Amino acid sequence: MKCRKCGARAVLNMRQHRLALCRDHFLEWIPEQTRRIIERYRMFTPEERILVAVSGGKDSLGLWDVLQRLGYQADGLYINLGIDGGTGYSTASQRMAAAFADARGLKLYVVDVPAALGAPIPIAARLSNHNAHKPCSVCGLTKRHIMNRLARDLGYAVLATGHNLDDEVAVLFGNTLTWATGYLARQSPVLDAEPGFVRKVKPFCRLYERETAAYAVLQGIEYVYDECPHAEGSTSLYYKEVLNQMETERPGIKLSFYLSFLQARQGGFLDGSPHQAPDLRPCPDCGQPTTSGSTCSFCRTWDRVRERMKTPAEGGNALRPAEQAAPDE
Amino acid sequence: MKCRKCGARAVLNMRQHRLALCRDHFLEWIPEQTRRIIERYRMFTPEERILVAVSGGKDSLGLWDVLQRLGYQADGLYINLGIDGGTGYSTASQRMAAAFADARGLKLYVVDVPAALGAPIPIAARLSNHNAHKPCSVCGLTKRHIMNRLARDLGYAVLATGHNLDDEVAVLFGNTLTWATGYLARQSPVLDAEPGFVRKVKPFCRLYERETAAYAVLQGIEYVYDECPHAEGSTSLYYKEVLNQMETERPGIKLSFYLSFLQARQGGFLDGSPHQAPDLRPCPDCGQPTTSGSTCSFCRTWDRVRERMKTPAEGGNALRPAEQAAPDE
Numbered sequence: 001m002k003c004r005k006c007g008a009r010a011v012l013n014m015r016q017h018r019l020a021l022c023r024d025h026f027l028e029w030i031p032e033q034t035r036r037i038i039e040r041y042r043m044f045t046p047e048e049r050i051l052v053a054v055s056g057g058k059d060s061l062g063l064w065d066v067l068q069r070l071g072y073q074a075d076g077l078y079i080n081l082g083i084d085g086g087t088g089y090s091t092a093s094q095r096m097a098a099a100f101a102d103a104r105g106l107k108l109y110v111v112d113v114p115a116a117l118g119a120p121i122p123i124a125a126r127l128s129n130h131n132a133h134k135p136c137s138v139c140g141l142t143k144r145h146i147m148n149r150l151a152r153d154l155g156y157a158v159l160a161t162g163h164n165l166d167d168e169v170a171v172l173f174g175n176t177l178t179w180a181t182g183y184l185a186r187q188s189p190v191l192d193a194e195p196g197f198v199r200k201v202k203p204f205c206r207l208y209e210r211e212t213a214a215y216a217v218l219q220g221i222e223y224v225y226d227e228c229p230h231a232e233g234s235t236s237l238y239y240k241e242v243l244n245q246m247e248t249e250r251p252g253i254k255l256s257f258y259l260s261f262l263q264a265r266q267g268g269f270l271d272g273s274p275h276q277a278p279d280l281r282p283c284p285d286c287g288q289p290t291t292s293g294s295t296c297s298f299c300r301t302w303d304r305v306r307e308r309m310k311t312p313a314e315g316g317n318a319l320r321p322a323e324q325a326a327p328d329e
Numbered sequence: 330m331k332c333r334k335c336g337a338r339a340v341l342n343m344r345q346h347r348l349a350l351c352r353d354h355f356l357e358w359i360p361e362q363t364r365r366i367i368e369r370y371r372m373f374t375p376e377e378r379i380l381v382a383v384s385g386g387k388d389s390l391g392l393w394d395v396l397q398r399l400g401y402q403a404d405g406l407y408i409n410l411g412i413d414g415g416t417g418y419s420t421a422s423q424r425m426a427a428a429f430a431d432a433r434g435l436k437l438y439v440v441d442v443p444a445a446l447g448a449p450i451p452i453a454a455r456l457s458n459h460n461a462h463k464p465c466s467v468c469g470l471t472k473r474h475i476m477n478r479l480a481r482d483l484g485y486a487v488l489a490t491g492h493n494l495d496d497e498v499a500v501l502f503g504n505t506l507t508w509a510t511g512y513l514a515r516q517s518p519v520l521d522a523e524p525g526f527v528r529k530v531k532p533f534c535r536l537y538e539r540e541t542a543a544y545a546v547l548q549g550i551e552y553v554y555d556e557c558p559h560a561e562g563s564t565s566l567y568y569k570e571v572l573n574q575m576e577t578e579r580p581g582i583k584l585s586f587y588l589s590f591l592q593a594r595q596g597g598f599l600d601g602s603p604h605q606a607p608d609l610r611p612c613p614d615c616g617q618p619t620t621s622g623s624t625c626s627f628c629r630t631w632d633r634v635r636e637r638m639k640t641p642a643e644g645g646n647a648l649r650p651a652e653q654a655a656p657d658e
Contacts, residue, residue, distance in 0.1 A: 176505050177582065179589035181598045238578070246571060253506065260508035269510045269599070 016252030043201035048157040050074040056093030058216035059162030076108040082120020085229025109321035127308040145298040151198040158199040166209035170239040196289030345581030370518040372530035377486040379403040385422030387545035388491030405437040411449025414558025422553040438650035456637040474627040480527040487528040495538035499568040525618030
């Protein structure tokens, strides 16, 4: 197969676009597509400061790379969750994120969850009542809290995550199978800022995972190949398998599923949702907005964890990032 | 596995309900479930006359059987579409429908499409411009027209079809993957009567296909096993495969997908749909309501077919059913 732009040997064929490209044109195409997505959904402008949540994986590092190349002001935030999983997952991924930032002279903030909050995520999950089997619920809660809080505290206009099309479609698929109307009404490439919440954007939301992976590889970005060890057997991975199988038989079905959803939303289809804007008030402990009416879920969870560990740590209110931290080896 | 009600050997295990039943209790359970669905969605009352669209398959004959047992006033309508497919599909299915009605002394109306409209469906599809490959579009248009028209002309309050849960979920899945908002807004166990349209109901909409099939077999109903020969390779059959695979891994997922959709609709989630009630006017040729502004799609299609066949037939306006017709062997 030949590159549509120059006739050289193509490295990737985007069947959904009927577009095959050589290495060089593919490496141009991804930033160009990303720029279009950013502009189309009015994610941010070159004047705004962006905090990129980096995990050390292909998507977030690829996104950070692309934003730099496009001339946006993007710094990074790495959250060490204290997950080992037999492969030193968090250590390895922090090393990747730090090496990426070092090599390019970029600013990376690091939050070490075990040090800042008193326990690594897997132990926190076991000690809290969230879920005996999977730490994913506590992990998500903790990451969302830290990301929003630091973005605000550090004065960023917007928080960018590396979610790709496959991620978005798996979530959409799950929310559609259960018609989780509240989640459907909120799933969007851009979540506008609300009092206490920074704007959240997903500039890779229209790029297939195989494209973001190819971009990282061809761009020479070193990243952690492993999935989080706790993701195995998750429902979202199962949905990804089903969707991959459908994509093989019906190329483009993921993209059209996602785009038709966005179009239906824009057409007002989801506006009948009776979900009112939740009544948000600042948590008396950490100051982040919460619907709970008192202490937020993050503070309650971690208070419980620390109480059960009987090892008082700094506490949720003392959360501070280390800037440009070297990887802890 | 044992019957939950009597401890005898179970013949079917409804994993989504955690319910295993013996033959006798299963044969009680299906009518009881159907009665509940009819009442829950206010489909019809014992005082209303119902026309059941029967194809000769397990679902429609099973439904007719159940409605009789429940004491409803249900007559049948069989439409011979003139589909052979190498197996004499239409002839065989008409024979099944007629034998079912004869054995029970039920009233069956028969419409013979080739005689009444001038051509069998496969030829009509080829001669019209609808779809060169598949006759399904012309077939659906023709069946919908005939069913509604005869139900009205013969004074029935409601038209019942044998769509089961698997059918409904495959349609819902397809409409969700494309976010076909107009179709989503209209998919319902009950479509209320509108000027020119009778009420349409699907009393088997919450029963799995394996349950309706088991009911027909255990009740001793003889039915056509074959799918329509033109269904092979259709998108809806492909969706059924994907959904069956998901059901195997996540028992109950089809039912919960469908029920959560109905709940979201009831909660007003789909009310934001900008789809206005279409402006319906009677077709000047046949009198059926149409949005076209002039001759309806049914009349235009069949006029074109007859013109190209150069064999003037009775025409759309002369459509008359034969009552209790014997199968043409």
